[in-house]
Amino acid sequence: MPELPEVETTLRGIAPHMEHRVIDAIEVRDDRLRQKIPTAVQRVVGHQVESLRRRAKYILIRTANGTLLIHLGMSGSLRVLTSEQEPSRHDHFDIVTGGTTIRYNDPRRFGLLLWHDSSPESHPLLSSLGPEPLGDAFDGDYLYQKSRGRRLAVKNYIMDGRVVVGVGNIYASEALFMAGISPVRAAGRVSLARYRALAAAIRDVLARAIRRGGTTLRDFVDSDGAPGYFAQELLVYGRAGQACFQCGRALQQRVIGQRSSFYCKTCQS
DNA sequence: ACAGTAACCTGTTTGC
DNA sequence: TGCAAACAGGTTACTG
Numbered sequence: 001m002p003e004l005p006e007v008e009t010t011l012r013g014i015a016p017h018m019e020h021r022v023i024d025a026i027e028v029r030d031d032r033l034r035q036k037i038p039t040a041v042q043r044v045v046g047h048q049v050e051s052l053r054r055r056a057k058y059i060l061i062r063t064a065n066g067t068l069l070i071h072l073g074m075s076g077s078l079r080v081l082t083s084e085q086e087p088s089r090h091d092h093f094d095i096v097t098g099g100t101t102i103r104y105n106d107p108r109r110f111g112l113l114l115w116h117d118s119s120p121e122s123h124p125l126l127s128s129l130g131p132e133p134l135g136d137a138f139d140g141d142y143l144y145q146k147s148r149g150r151r152l153a154v155k156n157y158i159m160d161g162r163v164v165v166g167v168g169n170i171y172a173s174e175a176l177f178m179a180g181i182s183p184v185r186a187a188g189r190v191s192l193a194r195y196r197a198l199a200a201a202i203r204d205v206l207a208r209a210i211r212r213g214g215t216t217l218r219d220f221v222d223s224d225g226a227p228g229y230f231a232q233e234l235l236v237y238g239r240a241g242q243a244c245f246q247c248g249r250a251l252q253q254r255v256i257g258q259r260s261s262f263y264c265k266t267c268q269s
Numbered sequence: 270a271c272a273g274t275a276a277c278c279t280g281t282t283t284g285c
Numbered sequence: 286t287g288c289a290a291a292c293a294g295g296t297t298a299c300t301g
Contacts, residue, residue, distance in 0.1 A: 002294060034277070034296080057295075074295055075279080090279085108278045110295060125296090152272060161296080168294060217294065218281080258274075260292080275299080283291070 002072040004133070004166030005209035006220050006228065007057045010078050013223025014102055017080050018049045018061065021097040030092045033111050034073060037093065040115040044068055049097070056129050056165035060120045067120045068095075073110025079103050080223045102223075130164045133202050138164055140196030147187040147195070154190055155183035156257040158202070167202060170215055170237045173262045175201040177236045182268045183261045208233065236262040 002010070023044050031037035047063035054060070059078075061068040070078070081101040087094075088105075093113055095102045104113065116123045131137035143164070147157060157163055159172050167175070176183050178201035181194055190198070214220055214228030217238065221227055231238075235245055240253030244264040253262050 006294070032278095071295085073278095074293070106278095107280065108293090108295095110278065150271080156272085159295095170294065215294075220294070257272095259295095271301105273300085276297085277295105279293100281291105281293085283289100285287105285289090 002057065002074075002076065002214070002220060003168030003171055003209075004054075004057060004206055005171075005212075005230065006214035007054055007059065007072060007166075008210050009214040009222050009228060010072065011052065011054050011059050014059075014078055014080060015052050017100040017102060018052050018095075018097055020049060022046065022048050023063065023095060023097055025094070025096040027094040027096070028092070028113075029087060029094075030090075033092060033106065033109050033113060034071075035112055035114065037113045038115055040066075041068060041113060043115060055120065055126060056132075056161060057168075058120075058126065062120070066118075067116050069112060069114040069116060069120060069123065069125070070104070071112040073106060073108060073112070075108040075219070076104060076106035076111035077219075077221055078223055079105065079221070079225055128162055130160075130162050133164050133166050133199075133206055138199060138203075140192065140199040143195040143199055144190070144192045147190065150187040152187055153184045153256050154181060154187045154198075155261055157187035158198070159257075159259075164202070166206065169259045169261075170217075170234070171202070171205050171209065173237045174205045174235055177263060177268060178205065180268055182265075183256055183263050185269070236264065238262065 026041055028037050043065050044063045047065045051062045059070040090107045091105050093104050155172050158167050179198040209230040212230035215230040216227035236251055239251050241250050244251055247266045249266050252265050
């Protein structure tokens, strides 16, 4: 479910309930996630949250006694519960801070809750990640340089977290349409000018999606349980057979690298 | 090093 | 209506 804008939306929702607060308890009721939730997560209990931030699609909660890493996988969500509420199916853990319960739900169990002792950048899952798409180190020149000689489809290239983080299946299709690039074009066969347009499109679509609270296709909810409203602004994703907003011809759908991809065969090459 | 595929899960939608 | 297949926002491990 969650790509970068959805994780960012979640982070902003939980931030007021976590920043500078002491973590009173972590209640794990189902430790079966992509990796088993380690007992070491309890080490942050009793410590204040020193910083709360996002790296790629990870939420990082730093304390003086280590950092919690949370990943939402495909179907994870964090909800802020204001009153006592009975845990239900797929509620894996709660983080309790100053009377607020932050509850993690994840039906498909592709998410993570991990503990790391030092700088989270050194964690094996984070150490080889590429630059943030909204940061200074990411631009068209970077995408161009790094892609020389690569033959894989450009859509798969920009979805590779070692190249750039946070671009998932929805926003990859959207950005490629905005830049007029065919998703199946070999990454090494995209010009510098077009990579500049693509980098700009990626930044633009992610920033706009964050402003709308993310994209809810079926079940994404923010920390208040509300959906995101960017789905209304999607140009190609999920619109197979419907008219292209630019040329009016029917949009295509096909599987590229095991993922459904949407594009206009007239406007993208 | 690179590219492609299978795998990890459950829930919902689609198609016969 | 019923049942099985297909599909879903992510990521890693394995193969050749």
